[in-house]
Amino acid sequence: MTLKEKIIHHFEGKVVRKDLTSLVKGSNPVPVYVLEYLLGQYCAIDDEMVIQAGIEKVRNVIRENYVHRSDSEIVKNKIRSTGSYKIIDKINVSLNDRANIYEAEFANMGLTKVPISDAIVDANKKLLSGGGVWSIIEMGYSHEDGIAVRWVINDLKPIQVSNVDLEEYIQLRKEFTSDEWIDLMMHSIGLNPEYFSKRDKFIQLSRLIPHVENNYNFIELGPKGTGKSHIFSELSPHGVLVSGGDVSKARLFVNNTGNKIGLVGYWDVVALDEFEQEKGGKKTDGDLVKIMQNFMANQSFNRGKETYQATASMAFVGNTKHNVPYMLKNSHLFESIPDGYIKGAFLDRIHMYIPGWEVRILKSAVFSKEYGFIVDYLAELLRELRKSDFSPILDSKISLDGSLTSRDRVAIRKSFSGMVKLIYPHQELSESETIELLDFCIEGRKRVKDQLYIIDETFKSEPVEFKYRVLSSGQEFAPETLEKQNYFAAVEARQETEYSEEESEKLVPSFVDLKPHQFILKDNQTGISFKKLFGNYLKGATHITLQDPYIRMPYQFKNLLEFCMMLGNNKDPEAEIDFEVITWNTEEFMPDSIVFFEELQENVLDLGINLVYKFENHHDRYIVGNNGWKITLGRGLDIFEKTEGRFNVADMDQSRRKCKACELTYLNK
Template sequence: MEEKTLDLDGKLNDVFAGRVVRKDLTKLIKEGANVPVYVLEYLLGMYAATDDEESIQQGVERVKKILSDNFVRPDEAEKVKSRIRELGQYSIIDKVTVALNPKIDTYEAEFSNLGLKGVPIAANYVKEFDKLLVGGIWCMVKIDYFYDEELRSMNPFSVSSLQPIQMPNMDLNEVFEGRRHFTKDEWIDALIRSTGMEPTQLEERVKWHLLLRLVPLVENNFNMCELGPRGTGKSHVYKEISPNSILVSGGQSTVANLFYNMSSRKIGLVGMWDCVAFDEVAGIRFKDKDGIQIMKDYMASGSFARGKEEKNASASMVFVGNINQSVDVLLKTSHLFAPFPEEMASDTAFFDRMHHYMPGWEIPKMRPDFFTDRYGFIVDYVAEFFREMRKRSFADSIDRYFKLGNNLNQRDTIAVRKTVSGMVKLIYPNGEYTKEDIEEILRYALEGRRRVKEQLKKIGGMEFYDVMFSYIDKESLEEEFVSVPEQGGGKLIPEGMGKPGHVYVVGQSDSGMIGVYKLENQVFSGTGKFNKTGVNAHRGARENLDTAFRYFTANSKSISNTITTKTKDYMMYISDLQGIGLTEQLGIAELIGLCSAALEKPVQDSTVIIGNMTVGGTISKVEEFANVLQVCVDAGAKRVLIPAASVVDFQTVPSDLLVKITPMFYSDPIDAVYKALGVQ
């Protein structure tokens, strides 16, 4: 591995001479100066972009000197102001924001660390670098000082020259040509090193997640969310790596700031930046009532209406936040969008506009050995490369080899295409890829969108039940299904035999969502009473449970002579395992639970019961059959007890779902009891 790493360093220096820098130098200086990485590497790129040790040392000293002489630390602002006055002119590195002062028709600069406001600046800088007007940019600035007794109202400070800290020129062909010298893995490693991480310490899947964080920087209007534990570097890329993205820390935001200010007629952050990232999603609040509505409009179409005007912008939206519980717990009790604020969390239309949900819990917490000391691209060079790639699209790269399955609606298709396009731009910017390359990216894109859809299914019910995402190989016409890894973990239905009287049932709740329920039955000495808890005010559920008990008392002898109903009391407790409200389809399951408890014989392991019955024992057909089976599989069922009348619906079930379960058909309630208990 060591040899390969050194080999990659050598190759990068050969192919991209002067465009790469040793990343430990950044780390070395970064600890002493609180400037973004792209500022540091801009300077390192000027003075230390080489692999000659001596030149590197000289370059680093030079950069340190520039930073110590010219970088303004907030606590030394007065000292720097004094130096400007004494010398008449002085160069500084600071973050500059510009605003127009209409009273005197002059642009005025504000310096973030220096603390100066109202400093006159020539209009040509503003025209050339319009980001000065929103959010500000880091610049190398020469400031003049001239005090005129007669013009006391005038600011003695003025901007003599200004140079944004960004690569002045970018030749994309250089990247395209250079890419040919690297294998796929080498190129991915080079990109990851460019963001400061060490790929040899990371698993393949984690590398893909780190690449996905860069997709909003190369793809227009790409909406992504990443929720995970603290300390996994979720916001690092958007704050440090690219001068073209802005991190909006949690808290209140306004439509004027984000989209369009109607009084000043200026477009907000989405018009000025390539990527707007929201840190700590739990804290997002809009002062305006229509804030979330406008955000939804923008996320869907890349445009929004304010006043009489329709505005277009291309900024991607990224939402990062913390998940405080384990994912298993969250999946069992709630959904993976739970950390969002209340007004968003219940809004399925908002989440439906997410193109990819990145599983932040799969990324390890950052440790020192995850940070690289090898060569990577100067981040400014990478940022410009990303910026240029936004003008291209690879959304149609799927079409040569694959077709998307019929469970993907228009929004799903757009989402998958955008992710694919972004990942191709990063890994194969020159458009040279094979069928296998595209298939790998397509699977990853489908999984990220399916994760969004799985959660929407939990929040919004039947409207979002088409989650069986697949793609079809145009050559062989084979259909491949893509699943979401965490659906496999933390099953609601544990493996192995349960206790007698315990039964799992899947049914449709009043909201239309399909849920998993657990019935627990116990038998005590008594007088033949039936007590139900956990049913609360659900009339339909109560009636069906009573139906099951009446059928049980009337037919217990035909099930087994050993069952007694007159001298026993039966107690039942129901758990709504997903918290979506009760179902009334409990008759057959409760009959099996009562028999299981009375006979002290557990139901077969990992079995789920579906279907219902009337007082006379007539079995009803299962509605939404394929979706019900999907929920059974997601919950961890291995066997499913199915009414014989539902056999005809098997053609609606995808084949990859059928191979995961053993169906057991029952024709009447007593048959169902025997099969569930494994008696015949």
């Protein structure tokens, strides 16, 4: 079965085609989970006639029942005329203690102080949170004389799935491979996985960790237009997004007047959007930072004489002011957040810092048009999983370095637990899959700690090593943040260009210093080129063989041309190299490959490269030279991500291209 067929077969009625949302949304400012709740009732199967009928039904519901602010008076007239009418609106409830009644406020209808029964409020406590709850509300109107309020709330149903079967979900996960499940999750958050590397997928899915882990503290800073706030505003009815410049102690925690609990008491996730430097001279409330800092560490906060407990996760999303190399050279990666929060004690509470600068600006092509979970269904499952801790999976496989502080360990373990819940909810993952997730989670915490060493001198007195040991093999690993690797690679490349050829030999290993080793490339890593990977190991070779079964597409032939250019620049001008290429293609496209090879042969002759090719169906990928070195290639020469746009500097400079994850092994025969 294809992935689409497996999704529909196992989760019929719980998935929806993701492009339908945009078809019915139009210009309506309706959250995705509201639309998918409706689409899930009418369009949850793969039958085009049913889908088209369902789309029309949902459009009618939105047209007839969703309240636009501009049409509020028309809707009021319908309610008054008919006596009872269903509407879709966001509703918020507060207690009028003088009258001893609950009163509702409607976001789009513009109604305030509408009485609502205790029974409805008791059944839907989140109405009291201050964040508002989208609901289907049956409104009535009274024509009786002498009454203070004519509007009546007859019934209310929050727009959310009433119940889910977590055990069924966990069992069905076993029907999918890890890659299939990751792609299903990507479709579920509205993105086409074909446009994302494995690391990119991890970054996107990590935005869900606050929804699946209690008291998780998350931050993402990056360029505009990358969808940082989308998951917190649209994908779950259990999360609330508020402007970072519009928060207060009373709104977030407790209003001492009336002792009303704030957002953290009602929502699973409280996200602060546009969490950047203060505008208009407004200063951060120091008391707010202290209360938030205590809550992030202890899951409790004090207001007045009371101590309150809550499980809300905190997410901070905002834009960066400078590019990453500038920040690494001149400041730190937290430079754009308000000064009042740039304090070691506060930042040390953050469990994961996601590199928002790695996230591509979202264009229409990257949005999913395939089936994914109805987001409200997924939101309820993630909420159920908050009750569990999956971090003990680490204990039987990994030993974290003893220098790590308690906060470092908690951060890494909570991040790991969250990623396992998202990708391996059945808790079945191999050692390599465990290490893959752990490396990502350690990097997310190390990114925080590296900045703390810059921001707060006290952290330098107790340096830690972000290392771990694999219990089965005893091997030690020390993950590094990708931006540091890329920055130092760029600095090294610049330094090499500033030296003469003789001086440059001192900066890189000479041929006799080369040693067998393994080299691992990360997704999105930069600063890599064919010269850097292969140049020194192929010095002096007069016969080189490349075996790569996938040299078929035009961009793959371009890679081969660039490899030939590297060989030509790597040898003495008068020398020649016999270069044999062994590859394969399907019978249908073999003639095209022959044409490409013949054109390539002619063009590289002037480089002193005598290229010959043959077609043999082998799976191994390697380079071997008659100087004694063999390099095994995880992906052949296809190590770079496709560049975007017509004018991209990465087209001209390999070191600026993003890499695909792979391994290379250097062997001396």
